[in-house]
Amino acid sequence: MSMHFRQRTVASTVRCSGIGLHSGKKVRLAIKPAPVNHGIKFRRMDLPDRPSVSAHFNLVVDTSLATVIGNEGFIVSTIEHIMACFAGLSIDNVLIEMDSYEVPIMDGSAYPFTALIKAAGIKEQKGLRYFFVIKEPIELKEGNKSVALYPCSTSKITCTIEFDHPMINKQSYSLDLSEKAFEDEICRARTFGFLHEIEYMKKYGFARGGSLENAVVIDKQAILNKDGLRYQDEFVRHKILDCIGDFSLLGMPILGHIVAIKSGHSFHHAFLKEFFAQRNLWETRPINEMKPINRFESKSLVIL
Numbered sequence: 261m262s263m264h265f266r267q268r269t270v271a272s273t274v275r276c277s278g279i280g281l282h283s284g285k286k287v288r289l290a291i292k293p294a295p296v297n298h299g300i301k302f303r304r305m306d307l308p309d310r311p312s313v314s315a316h317f318n319l320v321v322d323t324s325l326a327t328v329i330g331n332e333g334f335i336v337s338t339i340e341h342i343m344a345c346f347a348g349l350s351i352d353n354v355l356i357e358m359d360s361y362e363v364p365i366m367d368g369s370a371y372p373f374t375a376l377i378k379a380a381g382i383k384e385q386k387g388l389r390y391f392f393v394i395k396e397p398i399e400l401k402e403g404n405k406s407v408a409l410y411p412c413s414t415s416k417i418t419c420t421i422e423f424d425h426p427m428i429n430k431q432s433y434s435l436d437l438s439e440k441a442f443e444d445e446i447c448r449a450r451t452f453g454f455l456h457e458i459e460y461m462k463k464y465g466f467a468r469g470g471s472l473e474n475a476v477v478i479d480k481q482a483i484l485n486k487d488g489l490r491y492q493d494e495f496v497r498h499k500i501l502d503c504i505g506d507f508s509l510l511g512m513p514i515l516g517h518i519v520a521i522k523s524g525h526s527f528h529h530a531f532l533k534e535f536f537a538q539r540n541l542w543e544t545r546p547i548n549e550m551k552p553i554n555r556f557e558s559k560s561l562v563i564l
């Protein structure tokens with residue numbers, strides 16, 4: 261598995277445009293290089309003073325239909341796919357400028373963002389990458405849902421989903437997260453929904469931008485998209501994509517094994533809160549420097 265020891269940003273600005281999945285609003289988006297320790301920040305170019313918000317779990321304001329962050333009265337919505345792209349490509353520092361509140365859904369996957377960034381190039385920076393190194397298991401369970409993090413020498417994710425539908429049923433997928441694995445196995449997996457749920461959401465003003473162009477849509481027996489699935493198990497692969505995006509809101513990559521069963525945005529967020537409550541079970545350090553750092557450094561790193 262390839263592991264990047266130093267922080268990275270995009271080599272040059274990339275731009276795209278599209279519509280928001282839930283808002284149906286057109287949005288233009290630019291991904292710009294940012295300096296060391298800047299992190300991932302979103303800036304609303306359509307608002308007075310162009311306010312910005314960091315992509316961090318403690319700024320999440322809603323997880324009911326997508327992951328939404330906000331600060332001082334404004335929001336940036338549906339960030340999980342673009343955040344998965346940054347995490348999958350090991351990009352630590354960028355500024356995303358948008359002229360609306362919802363990230364464009366593009367084709368429903370992280371592939372369009374990934375292709376744009378790969379074409380522009382990725383620049384290594386001087387600052388070291390700090391990782392959350394998992395020392396002891398951290399687990400959260402609620403009914404048949406669970407999320408856990410276990411000590412591991414790589415960044416690994418295992419996800420299991422189960423739907424009472426003949427096109428999905430029970431699916432599991434596991435991978436060591438690397439740039440190549442993300443590009444080859446995960447980034448093209450699209451969001452999915454059931455026709456009756458989408459019709460219901462549209463009736464109440466949600467999923468206004470949803471279509472067969474940007475989601476896998478399933479009726480009672482079949483896939484409605486004429487070209488079918490991109491992977492036989494595209495559904496669970498997309499759940500891994502969502503998981504990568506949601507966990508990236510910790511602010512630093514993880515050296516550990518994430519195991520998610522029947523989870524989703526809301527439960528991921530609940531787990532991230534539990535993660536920070538269990539500070540004795542992990543530490544932060546650069547992965548090519550395997551000596552523990554002192555508590556004061558750890559505390560200041562966590563809040564970046």
